[in-house]
Amino acid sequence: MPPSPQRARADPQRTGSAGGEHSPDHLGGGLQTANVFMFEVVGVKIGAFREVSGLSVTLNTEDIVEGGQNSYVLKVPGRMSWADITFKRGVTNTDALFEWFWKTSGEGFAKGNDKIVRRDGAISAYSMDGKRIREWTIKGTIPISWKGPDFGVDKADALEEELVISHLGFRTAPNRSQA
Template sequence: MAESYPPVSFYYQVSFNGIGDNAIDTRFQSVSGLSAEVKTETYKEGGENRFEHVLPVRSSYSDITLKRGLATDSKLIKWFTDTFDTMQVQPVTIDIMLLNEEGDPLVSWNLVHAWPKKWSISDFDAEQNAIAIETLELHYRTFSINM
């Protein structure tokens, strides 16, 4: 069967290595912020006034944001609260896999040295009939892409 391109972005899986495989901790409404950028530095050459040299300095990775319905029994949230309560960071590796129709990985991103940075909950509003959404923000050192 020929694969269709581009792949859809709604069939994916997130796993936290070292926290457990609780099914609730792998289901997310959205994953955002996965990006990399090369930071640059400009250099002005003496006598050359037409342009500046732009040199690559280092790679930079943005924080990742995960959203899901509020989970009341979650090893992932225990990891977050332990970090906030004790200020002892226990980094883990995160795998984000974009899946095909059969559930096999098409592309995966391996986030290294990820740790909890922020947790928030959606507003409580008696006039709305909405699910309580928790937002998890994590910082990570780097990622690799596997195709």
Template sequence: MSVGARDDPYLSYRFVVQIDALFVGGFSEVSGLSVRMDPETYEEGGVNDHVHKLPGRADYPNLTLRRGMTDSATLSRWTQRTVDGAVTRMDGVLFLLDETGDIGWGWAFVDAYPVSWSGPDLSADSSSVAVETLELAHHGLRPVPGLPPGVGTALQDIGGLLG
């Protein structure tokens, strides 16, 4: 890193979601970006001072996506197809954006499909945004390094995210 260069952390409120090459993201919240590997223990005969611990199988929790409801029916149709028994697995990427709107880092998720959808709580006494929640099961996360400067903004423009 050169003298005077900044290496600021990414902000957690700047992100977009892409599913099968479609930017579907104006999500307000995403959770479930984690992996856990419970160690397997192996007791070796003749070794009495310790137990070997080997990495176990990776377990990825479901991703939960929350956003204000829009007129876009892409995610609703996907969920309904799953409810109807026509499960369509899709790959996707969650991208963090830097302060200029460029894609800075991301996580690809593989073979995802909807396992839960919930609509907004409706109340005549409230003026809050109607929020829908979509939960996706998937087969794993892979880190996606940042793209060259300017490419992320161009991809968002193509995807129609920037006003």
């Protein structure tokens, strides 16, 4: 016999209120705040960043107009388009970012017989208490831009640097324990 409506509402197994696979938290209802974002390339930590933007993908479509079909235009999927990803942080004294940048450009590029060597990377979001919230694996990254701080004696702004990467796509990674 099915449970009564009152019983079903109170039953956490049915409503998902106990954090099960259909709970609001599991499905994105519980908003989490990330305090820092770690970017690494082939296991080498490039740095911790305070802001990441451009983690997006667009599925391009083609319109197919069928003769005699005036009710709709058929959209068929085409190529995926991946946006460049931008990282921002305060200036640091670590050189991991620059070492990676120089290996993929200028003399580093020439030493590699002028071949682009794309490396896989990962972006991890961490909560204020240092727990990993989510991770994305990034395929075939290369740095395409770096911008340093703007200096001025009349500026009170924090010194900030910006890194932009190009990539061949990303996937969400399974949740790992705290790193």
